[in-house]
Amino acid sequence: MSTETRKLDRVVIRFAGDSGDGMQLTGDRFTSEAAAFGNDLATQPNFPAEIRAPQGTLPGVSSFQLHFADYDILTPGDRPDVLVAMNPAALKANVVDLPDGGILIVNTDEFTKRNLTKVGYDSNPLEDESLAKFQVHKVAMATLTIGALEETGLGKKDAERAKNMFALGLLSWMYHRPTEGTERFLREKFAKKPDIAEANVLAFRAGWNYGETTEAFAVTYEVAPAKLNVGTYRQITGNTATAYGIVAAAQRSKLPVVLGTYPITPASDILHELSKHKNFDITTVQAEDEIAGIGIALGASYGGALGVTSTSGPGIALKSETIGLAVMTELPLLVIDVQRGGPSTGLPTKTEQADLLQAMFGRNGESPVPIVAPQSPSDCFDAVLDAARIALKYRTPVLFLSDGAVANGSEPWLIPDVDSLPDLTVEFATDPETFQPYARDPETLARPWAVPGTPGLQHRIGGLEKQDVTGNISYDPENHDRMVRLRQAKIDGIEVPDVVVDDPSGEAKVLVVGWGSSYGPIGAAARRVRKLGLPVAHAHLRHLNPFPKNLGEVLRKYDKVIVPEMNLGQLALLLRAKYLVDAVSYTKVQGLPFKAEELQNVLADVIKGVSA
C-alpha cells in the first residue's frame, strides 16, 4: 500500500515523556531537521523544576513543542496537531491540549497497570473510548527499539533508553524530514561511546523504517520550506543569542568582558555558553552568591572591562544594592534578568514577565535604570547589544529583561554580517588637565570613565552622594537635589528608537501594546483578527525605560489601548501613570506564554466593542 502524502502549511508537534526520556533532545533534533529543511519554526520546551521527579508521575513530565511552517510564524503554537506521549503521565498531562481529530502517537509499552494507577487512570485509555476523538497510533516503541538493537549486544536497559530516537525516526518519516543531520549529530554527541552512538542511530532508523514498512500510518505530510529573507540562517535559543550578543559586545567595544554570576534557572545557560568563549577575552566567574556575582562584574567595569551579571528575579532582589552602587558610581554594567514565575522561588522553570516594576523601581532612593527587553529568542542578540550600547555610552547599569519563554525557546535566526553590527568603541579619560570625576558629557550626561592605571587621574568614587563635577563626598542639600535630577535626566535622555506601529490597514482604532516575549502571541493574534476583517494596530516595546519618545503620541491616536502582559498589569500601570491614557490590561500568570487564540478573542472583543 502506498501512503498518501498531504501538503500542510504548518504543523505543531509536541513530544512528551518522562523527564528522563530525552524529550528535550528529541524535540531539539526535530527542530534542527525542520530548520535544515528550510521551514520557519518556533519552539517551546516545558520541563519540571525537579531534575528527576519520580519516574512516571505527572510532576515528572517534560515536553517540547515545535511549530514549523512554510511561512513566517511568530509562536510555538497554541495546541499540538500531533502529540507523542511516551507514557501515561505524559498522555494525561498533555492530551487536554490536543484538539479533536488530532494525531496521538503513544508508546504502549509504558501503559502498564502500575503506571496507569500512578497517574490515576482507572482504566487503560488505550483500551476504552476516552481517546476516540483522536487519530490514535499505538506503537510499542520500547519493544521495537530493543528488538532493533538486539544484535548490538547492548543491554536491554541501555537499548530501551534509545526509544526517544525511535520516536524521532518515526516522526521524521511522517513529515519527510532529512535524516543525515541527526545521524551526524548522534555520532558526534556520543563520539566517546561509539556503541551508544550506533544504538541511537539504529533506533532512529528503526523508527523511520517502522513508518515506511508497516501499514499503520496511511498518511504522511509535507510542509514546504518557508520563503524567508535571503541569507544564511541557524537555529538559536534566547539564552544562546544573549550570550552571543555579549560576545559581540566584547568584539565591537574592543573591551574584555567579565561575567560575574551565580547559577540560577533559567539563566544558567548564559554562563555555560560564555564560559566556552574565553578566546574572545571573556572571563567567567562563578561567584559564591548573587551579590558577589554582580560585585565582581562591577569591579571589572571599574577596571575598564564590560562587567556583566546574569540571573533571574530572585537574584535581582539580591543584586539591588549593587545596582544602586553602579547607579551612583555611574559605571557601565549589564544586568541580565531571565524572568521566571514569582514571587520568591516561584516557578523556576516557567515563564512570567513580572519583574518589570522590580527592574524599574526595585532599589532604594531615586535610582533610575534603563530597561531593554527582547521580543523573541533571536532578538536577544540585537537587544543585548543595544543594552551594552546604552551601558557603555551612558555609563550606567542596564537591566535586560529576558524571560523563560524566549530564553529556552528557539527559532531560525538570520545570521548578521558582523561588520554591520554597531560600533561600541569607548573612550577612556586620559587628560589630567581637564579631568573631573563627575564632569559630564553635555550630550549624554555621562561622566568620564577613568580607569585605574591612568596617570594623574587618581580619584575616589563610592556610594555616598557626590558633589557635582568634583565627585567629592557631599551632604549639601542643593547638591543632592541636583545630582538626583541629573542622574534621572541622564537616563531620560538616552536615545532609543521610536516605537514602530504595525497597522497594515491604517484604519485601526484599537492599539495593542506589548513588551518582551509576548511579541509572538500578540503578533499572531493581530494577524488573525485582521483576517477576520477587524483592523488592529500592534506596538511592541523593546525599551521600557526610557520609553520611546513617540510613545505618548502613538498611544493617544487610538480609541482604545489594550496591554496584554504575563503579570498583573505592570506596563499598563507605567503607561497610565506617564501618559494619562486609559490603557486596559489583559493579564495572565500561569507560567506559560499567551496563546494566540486567546489573545485573538480578547482583541476581537475589544475591537467590536469600540466599533459598536
Add this chain to the structure above:
Amino acid sequence: MTAIDLGIPGLSGVPTTDEKQTAKDYKSDQEVRWCPGCGDYVVLNAVQSFLPSLGLKRENIVFVSGIGCSSRFPYYMNTYGMHSIHGRAPAIATGLAVSRPDLSVWVVTGDGDALSIGGNHLIHTLRRNVNLKILLFNNRIYGLTKGQYSPTSEEGKVTKSTPAGSLDHPFNPVSLALGAEASFVGRAIDSDRAGLTSVLRQAAEHRGSALVEIYQNCPIFNDGAFDVLKDADEAQRRIINVVDGEPIRFGREGEYCVIREGFGLAVAKSADVDASDIVIHDASDLNLSFALSRLSTQDLTHTVTGVFRRADRPTYDDSARAQVSEAKAAKAADLSKLLHGKDTWTVVG
C-alpha cells in the same frame, strides 16, 4: 603599560617608577574625618609611609572598601579608590583583580564589614586566593552605627543594642581565615608601627590573598579594648610575636615560649622546658598556624602577632587569566564563525 618585574611575587605585573615617593604623595586632598584618637589614623599613617618603599606607580594602586569607619580609608589615599557597599569589597576587588593584573589591589574593611555582613565574600575570596591585600581593622565594635556589639565583641558585651549583654560567641578572625585556607594571614596592633609595617610589607610581597588583622582602638565606643597589649609590662607577658623559622619565645628576656600540647600548643616558661621542645614557627604549616591562632584568646591573655601563614598556591586571578590566554592562543576570536555555529542553511532569492 610597562610591567617591570620587581622580583616580588605579590606585585609582579604592577608597573614601578623611579620617581622618589614620600608618604605625602599618598595623602589625598580630603580632610581626614575620623574621631580624635582613633586607631585608624595610625594605620593610615603607617600605610602612607610604607607604600613609597614599594616603588609602584601610584596610579596602579587601588583601595577598595566596604562600609564602616575604616572603610572611609580610600578617600584619604591619593591612589584610585572605591568606597563600596557593606561587606562587598572583596567581591568588587576580585572583579578588578581578575581583569587587571597591572594593579596592586587593597581591601580595607572592619570587623562588622568583613566578618558579619561580608563574611561569605571574605571566606570565598580567601579560599580562591585572589591576589588581594585585605586589611581588617578590628575594634570589636560597630563604630559608624554608634556602638553596637560586633562579631568580634566578647560574650556578654553591654552595648546600646545589648543592654543585658550580648549572646554571640565571637569569631577569632585569624582562625576563620586559616579555616578558609588563606594563603597569607597576619596580625598586628595599631600602636606597633614597626610590627604593622613588617606584616604589611610581607603581605604586599605575597602573591595571593593576604589577610592582615589589625587590632585598632575605637576611643568612642570601645575605648581601651586593647590597652593590656599597650602597657609595656603587660605586653611582654601577652604578645607572642612569631617569625618564620625561629623558635617562638616571648617576654622581656624570652622567658616564655610555646610548646606542643595535645593536638595544639601551649605557653610555658622557657626555663621549665628543654630548648628542643620550643616550637619553631613554620608559616607554611597550616596546622601549626591554626594552633598558633588558638593561642590568642578573646581576653588577650595571649595574643599572637606577626605572620601566621604564608604559603604558595596558585591565585585565582592568575589562573583565570591563564585560561583566557590559553583559549586565545588555541582559537582565534572569529565572531562570524561563532555566530554561524555548526548547522546553517541558506535561503537564496
